[in-house]
Amino acid sequence: MPNIQTGNYRPVDLPRTVDGFTFISRAVAISGKNEELILTRYGQREFLIQVLRRERDGREDYLIKVDKLTRLSPVSIMQDALKAFAKLHRLELTFSNIEPQKRAIVKADDFSILKSIDYFATELPYDKPLLVEVGFGSGRHLLWQAKANPEKRIIGIEIHRPSIEQVIKQCKLQHLNNVMIADFDARIFLQLLASNSTEKIFVHFPVPWDKKPHRRVISQAFVEEAMRVLRPGGKLELRTDSENYFAYAFETFNALNRYDLQIKKNHDLPVSSKYEERWRRMEKNIYDLTLTCETHSPERKKIEPLLFDKTIPFTEAKERFANITLKNEDAFVHFESLYQIDAHSGLIRLSMGAFEKPEHKYLLFNQNKIQYFPKQTLAINQNIKAHHMIKEFFHV
Numbered sequence: 001m002p003n004i005q006t007g008n009y010r011p012v013d014l015p016r017t018v019d020g021f022t023f024i025s026r027a028v029a030i031s032g033k034n035e036e037l038i039l040t041r042y043g044q045r046e047f048l049i050q051v052l053r054r055e056r057d058g059r060e061d062y063l064i065k066v067d068k069l070t071r072l073s074p075v076s077i078m079q080d081a082l083k084a085f086a087k088l089h090r091l092e093l094t095f096s097n098i099e100p101q102k103r104a105i106v107k108a109d110d111f112s113i114l115k116s117i118d119y120f121a122t123e124l125p126y127d128k129p130l131l132v133e134v135g136f137g138s139g140r141h142l143l144w145q146a147k148a149n150p151e152k153r154i155i156g157i158e159i160h161r162p163s164i165e166q167v168i169k170q171c172k173l174q175h176l177n178n179v180m181i182a183d184f185d186a187r188i189f190l191q192l193l194a195s196n197s198t199e200k201i202f203v204h205f206p207v208p209w210d211k212k213p214h215r216r217v218i219s220q221a222f223v224e225e226a227m228r229v230l231r232p233g234g235k236l237e238l239r240t241d242s243e244n245y246f247a248y249a250f251e252t253f254n255a256l257n258r259y260d261l262q263i264k265k266n267h268d269l270p271v272s273s274k275y276e277e278r279w280r281r282m283e284k285n286i287y288d289l290t291l292t293c294e295t296h297s298p299e300r301k302k303i304e305p306l307l308f309d310k311t312i313p314f315t316e317a318k319e320r321f322a323n324i325t326l327k328n329e330d331a332f333v334h335f336e337s338l339y340q341i342d343a344h345s346g347l348i349r350l351s352m353g354a355f356e357k358p359e360h361k362y363l364l365f366n367q368n369k370i371q372y373f374p375k376q377t378l379a380i381n382q383n384i385k386a387h388h389m390i391k392e393f394f395h396v
Ligand SMILES: C[S@@+](CC[C@H](N)C(=O)[O-])C[C@H]1O[C@@H](n2cnc3c(N)ncnc32)[C@H](O)[C@@H]1O
Pocket: 134, 135, 136, 137, 138, 139, 157, 158, 159, 160, 163, 184, 185, 186, 187, 203, 204, 205, 206, 207, 217, 273, 274, 275, 276
């Protein structure tokens, strides 16, 4: 992540605009941390710049970066935001990793294929057959599928930013206009897609997570969701080199009430990924488990953003705030820290949702409304439960 360091940060009056970035307001942590968050706008996008004050050899030292909950793509926007911030505050930098050669490889315009989660939940057209790839990594298989199937729409889901940027660049270079990318956790993503909409879901060489099995992409919930999203005859294709993961996936698939499962060992695909090449050099076995969907599924409930229709003054929220965790069987909310913008507005940083895949967010209390920041929280199952806990806690 781009960051700068300085010893001479002094806040200036806001709002101020520099080089297209508007630094709107400053929120100061009131729970003991030496931290400020600067609410910043660039075009339509809003994000937070985080200023962390530390002591270094008895001297003041500030680490300044974009708060990772609100990070943006391409990286160049965050780099330019930090430059504008440094210019506004006349910072003398003691460190910067924003050298020209580290700038993003992709231009902002190319990022139109990186779609927001709201887009997938509410705007994705279902006029073409869908192929979905989970954790595409270097993207060789995804790009191959895109080229081989120009009449289909290919959705790639990945959480590793450098891989996302590389694949966006490749799509641009290869003039592929049938790819859409989601920077999101695949364990939640499938909930956003319509039932019976997808031809294939590829999960190639997922991280085996032998020591943290709860982080695995394949789980019973994932497989059930995959079967809902796939059209009858559609396929979930898992490819792995891990004997452990193979056995685990087999057991998970087996828990389905009805299934059609095909297993292949050391079967060649028309394209092989970097991982695959490495495992082949090591003469490891490679397993394919293909689960075919046999049933038509009912349509899923419409996914709406979670909103607050009532509000309370920020002063009241501040009094109620406590660093606590609320939980029920399958969802939780943890209020982490509190930041004050002025007497009537502030932010609460929290994590919420499912235990194994929490979402990290801010709640913005602003004059007469409460909203999630930086974007809406989608009404997927565990978030709905967590949202109710927040409403009960603040009586809103
Ligand atoms: C071992 S790599 C395999 C990459 C690629 N499929 C291949 O065959 O080369 C696993 C990939 O899955 C991604 N990944 C891991 N957990 C994920 C999740 N929950 N959602 C989306 N992507 C994930 C990782 O970032 C990584 O790029």
